[in-house]
Amino acid sequence: MDIVVVNFGSQWTHRIWRRLRDLGCETRIVDVSTPVEELDCDGLVLSGGAVRIGSGGEEEVGHAHDYLDKLERPILGICAGQQFIAMHFGGVSKPSENPEYGKVSIVVEDEDDLFKGIPKRFTAWASHNDEVVSFPGFKLLARSEKGVNHAIKHESKPIYGTLFHPEVEHTEYGEEIFKNFIGVCKG
Amino acid sequence: MRSKISGKAIIATSGGVDSTVAAVLAHRAIGDRLHCVYIDTGYMRKGEGEGIREMLGKIGIAVDVVDAREKFYSALRGIASPEEKRKAIGELFIRSFEEEARKSGAEFLVQGTIAPDWIESGDGIRDNIKSHHNVGGLPKEYRLKIVEPLRDLYKDEVRAVGKALGIGEKAYSRQPFPGPGLAIRIIGEATPEKAAVLQQATSIVEEEIESSASKGECKLPWQYFAVLLPTRTVGVLGDKRAYGYTIGVRAVESIDGMTASYSELPHSLLARISNRITRELKDNVNRVVYDITSKPPATIEWE
Numbered sequence: 001m002d003i004v005v006v007n008f009g010s011q012w013t014h015r016i017w018r019r020l021r022d023l024g025c026e027t028r029i030v031d032v033s034t035p036v037e038e039l040d041c042d043g044l045v046l047s048g049g050a051v052r053i054g055s056g057g058e059e060e061v062g063h064a065h066d067y068l069d070k071l072e073r074p075i076l077g078i079c080a081g082q083q084f085i086a087m088h089f090g091g092v093s094k095p096s097e098n099p100e101y102g103k104v105s106i107v108v109e110d111e112d113d114l115f116k117g118i119p120k121r122f123t124a125w126a127s128h129n130d131e132v133v134s135f136p137g138f139k140l141l142a143r144s145e146k147g148v149n150h151a152i153k154h155e156s157k158p159i160y161g162t163l164f165h166p167e168v169e170h171t172e173y174g175e176e177i178f179k180n181f182i183g184v185c186k187g
Numbered sequence: 188m189r190s191k192i193s194g195k196a197i198i199a200t201s202g203g204v205d206s207t208v209a210a211v212l213a214h215r216a217i218g219d220r221l222h223c224v225y226i227d228t229g230y231m232r233k234g235e236g237e238g239i240r241e242m243l244g245k246i247g248i249a250v251d252v253v254d255a256r257e258k259f260y261s262a263l264r265g266i267a268s269p270e271e272k273r274k275a276i277g278e279l280f281i282r283s284f285e286e287e288a289r290k291s292g293a294e295f296l297v298q299g300t301i302a303p304d305w306i307e308s309g310d311g312i313r314d315n316i317k318s319h320h321n322v323g324g325l326p327k328e329y330r331l332k333i334v335e336p337l338r339d340l341y342k343d344e345v346r347a348v349g350k351a352l353g354i355g356e357k358a359y360s361r362q363p364f365p366g367p368g369l370a371i372r373i374i375g376e377a378t379p380e381k382a383a384v385l386q387q388a389t390s391i392v393e394e395e396i397e398s399s400a401s402k403g404e405c406k407l408p409w410q411y412f413a414v415l416l417p418t419r420t421v422g423v424l425g426d427k428r429a430y431g432y433t434i435g436v437r438a439v440e441s442i443d444g445m446t447a448s449y450s451e452l453p454h455s456l457l458a459r460i461s462n463r464i465t466r467e468l469k470d471n472v473n474r475v476v477y478d479i480t481s482k483p484p485a486t487i488e489w490e
Contacts, residue, residue, distance in 0.1 A: 007312070007313070009311065009312035009314065010313070011306055011307065011316065011445065013306075013313070015445055018341070049312060050312070061312075101484035102448070102480075102483055102484060103481060125446050125481075125483075127484070168445060169441070169442040169443055169445070170441075170446040170447075170448060
């Protein structure tokens, strides 16, 4: 199992790498300018980052459009990664009216593959200035108690996104979420 | 490390877990070709130098104590910005290491850099949160070749390495302590006078929390310390007006330092800390506050 982490510049990119490694995956962190042809892997994670998706920052990581167009592997986008995915498919990401930093309560509405075996409510850690407000072609899997859209999944492709950060220690069931994603990559 | 280091290497220990583990690891790898120093910056905790000598002495590593207090005090004079402070400290550290390395003929510098240090120092599209003295705080030019055996590890993993090396629980379970020391816990200019005040407040916070934890009144937090704020506020001591500084107390729960939540310490413990600080430091401090912010949005250290 080989899952590549694309670095959008998050403080927690290396944490994603650690989660995957701790779960027995082959993994490496690559720069967002890496050509898609070089990504020989079973799955991909797009990290978060300080880039402001929806306010021009998407251009800084524009190379990632190729991954979504051509890779045909399961993809998980986290925070900015999720916002980028939503925008790629015609959705809208914009500055949050109520940005969330630190503890948030997550409510799962549709467990799908990502939240299988996880309680319907759990505590997660978030750190976002932007959020997705529309995501055509995707369904909502989870929101925060305050109503912010937190997890989405493409209607027909194995493409997922979370606004909260399953890679950090303070997020409950983060390891299980990664295990579920790895399960999807195994097919 | 054996394949990377030819000849001699120098390592500086701060008394924190990372540099201690790196020192033991390096000593195992290259033995007496390692020259271990402790730089007394004047911003260390009370009794730190002695503590380190004793701790590493037990493991068979001799430590040279270098008194660099005056150098650090004068380099930080008039500097209030956290980034400027960190960079001045980074520069002074490396110059001190170079000077010590010249004496022992070392060409290599072993550092206890761990993942959060280079992550938070920023690079490319990753934002600079704070310049850690051993990464982002390094000057552009220096003569030593740097070796960083713990670079991909987080604190919990470094502790596991320490445990596996058999260095004793006291050494590997110590709370984290930043290389720049109390200088980045004195908000604003870190004068020697303020360093003395914070040193005392720090030992009160450590004593009270450790004593409570040992009696089972609370769990020992992942990290716990005092910060000295530059703002003065009004108080009243024995019917006389006071106008002193504020001490912030911070205690957090974490695994790897990349996320944290504040520790829910008992009020009775917080009250004891507040009482002792305002009594024992009555000439300088007349207010104590408890930091209830998580990381993010705050970081664990205040600067």
